[in-house]
Amino acid sequence: MKKIFFFLSCASFIFLFSCSKISEEIVNPSENAKGGVTFTLLKSAIPPEVKVVSIKLERSGYPIVKDSVVLSTATDTVRMQVNNLIIGYWNLTVTAQDEFGIVKYTGFAYVQVLEGITTSVYIAMSPVGSGTGNLEIFIYWGLAKSKWTMYLNNPVLNQSPGGWDAEHFYVVDPTIVKVGSQYKMWYTSGNNSRQSIAYATSSNGINWTKHGIVIEKGPIESWFNNGVSDPTVIYEDGIYKMWFVGKHYENIHNGIGYATSIDGVNWTLPASPVISPSGTKPHLFGPCILKKEGIYFLYYTVGYSIYNREIFLMKSVNGTSWEDYGMVLKRREGLKWEEDGVFVPMVFYDEGKFKMYYSSMSDTRNSRITLYCGYTESNDGLTWINRPLYPELEAPHTKPWLTMSATYPYIIREGSKLRMWFSGLSTIPNQWQIGYAEQ
Structure with a gap:
């Protein structure tokens, strides 16, 4: 069409x-x-x-x-x-x-x-x-010209026709770790009814080999009995450490869990979340982990409704016991592309400052959902400044790959170059897939 x-x-x-x-x-x-x-x-x-x-x-x-x-x-x-x-x-x-x-x-x-x-x-x-x-x-x-140069053959990771994920609506929300010369990606794969965490590897960050699902729903009595999503992973001291969202039949975002692995494939899963929802924080999702000077920074999303989401911060010395620093980023009134809140932050420390790429959404009241990616900076990880009035990434930027939304990036620096893997809602087929760009 x-x-x-x-x-x-x-x-x-x-x-x-x-x-x-x-x-x-x-x-x-x-x-x-x-x-x-x-x-x-x-x-x-x-x-x-x-x-x-x-x-x-x-x-x-x-x-x-x-x-x-x-x-x-x-x-x-x-x-x-x-x-x-x-x-x-x-x-x-x-x-x-x-x-x-x-x-x-x-x-x-x-x-x-x-x-x-x-x-x-x-x-x-x-x-x-x-x-x-x-x-x-x-x-x-x-839309000024995008700062990012798109890979011409996007997407770099998508559903495999006839494969185990062929009918999955979501191949989305990547987190990347480079160990030696190998890139390792964990991402969310599934449909609206249920998601799992899948795994892929690459020698160059562009050509990926999928290895299937590595974490899926737990038993009926577990806190993630209806699936898992939103992985964020770091590698230290020979151990892969993942924070992820558990989904429950009674709460689609039922807390943030912590898992460990020695190979990135076989994970030791927690019996309970390390951060649980509450009356004031009913839905927790979209975590991002950053470690700086021995302190873990965990940025995550609190969802109050589909029309209102905010980004919060917790800190920890061990990755399991957390001190709450409260809300650090919220939507700006009058900006249409942020009207339904900000969520799923991606934060890294670069060039002497914290850099955050965050998602936003508009038009949910009119049955047309469009997602964007904004950008902001901080000197301390708490107070965020230099926040442009327009998105850092949106669908027109992804050309020649035609998308309807572009968001959920993961960014690493290699020398003078920033490398970004992001999620795009492709127009044909109508599925979320993962693209690549550089700056």
């Missing part, structure tokens, strides 16, 4: 929801604050029956703004610019018509224009159903 791709740049922030109409509860801004929007589309990416593309911006109490382009007279890169928009929310309608003026596709979103910030937003509109109908609009943030 072919997609229509749009790029947007604006003289302000633009926020887009998929298939939504804006509520009248939103406060109107000052009449003096304005911004502009430039819609850029690639003609070569549009289905051949589409001859005219039109945009319409609407807002209660303001004139309707329209523009259109006839594709037969346009170059491959086409721009439609709208200036002097009052900042705030505008309903957006995009239509694609054939040579007879019949609308073949119609998509809806809304745009929030904020004053004084320049950014870009990428929209991918996919036909839903068959024949003439609506469009499903995928919204991605950004």
Whole structure:
């Protein structure tokens, strides 16, 4: 099913929801604050029956703004610019018509224009159903040119046709350890109903050999009787140490466990989690372990609901008894790509500071979930600064691999180079897979 791709740049922030109409509860801004929007589309990416593309911006109490382009007279890169928009929310309608003026596709979103910030937003509109109908609009943030150079043959780890994981929706959330000349990866593999932790090895970090599942659900009486996920691993003194999430039939995120192994395959599992959920921390997931100067830093996610997640920190001298340092990162109000919280941190110490790559999510209220990856820094691992207003990684950055979400990275430094393995929701097939990039 072919997609229509749009790029947007604006003289302000633009926020887009998929298939939504804006509520009248939103406060109107000052009449003096304005911004502009430039819609850029690639003609070569549009289905051949589409001859005219039109945009319409609407807002209660303001004139309707329209523009259109006839594709037969346009170059491959086409721009439609709208200036002097009052900042705030505008309903957006995009239509694609054939040579007879019949609308073949119609998509809806809304745009929030904020004053004084320049950014870009990428929209991918996919036909839903068959024949003439609506469009499903995928919204991605950004987008200056990505800092990361994508591997051209992504994904580097995916489901094996006809194999044990062929029907798995998730091949996701990698954690990497390099021992000698060998890269070792543990990752989550499974479906929404159940996940396990799988293992793969590589001599170069790009070509991987899968070795199957190494940790799966425990017995019915165990605290992880419905699966495991979210591994984070370090290697020290000849022992692999893993912190992971246990899933229970009564709690999908039932605490963080600690396991050890001498070969990375056979693991000694705990009888109980080292960090358990509570009334104030109902769901615990997405741990990341870092050891610095003899202290273990464990960053992890507390989920209050699907609409609100925050990142917490605990410290330990032995990896099993933990001191709680509380919440260290939360969503920023007004940023659409962080609207449903921040979660699954990846933290490492590099160039004299702590660096965190974290995940965020938007649009869960509208049945379209898009995940992103943000970035921030810290001098002490507690207070986080230098946090850009746009994502570090999102779906458009992964091209030529076409994805709908890009997040859950794992990063290591080798000399002057940063190497990143990340999770992408591939468009075809519709499965989470693991990609690779460098900086």
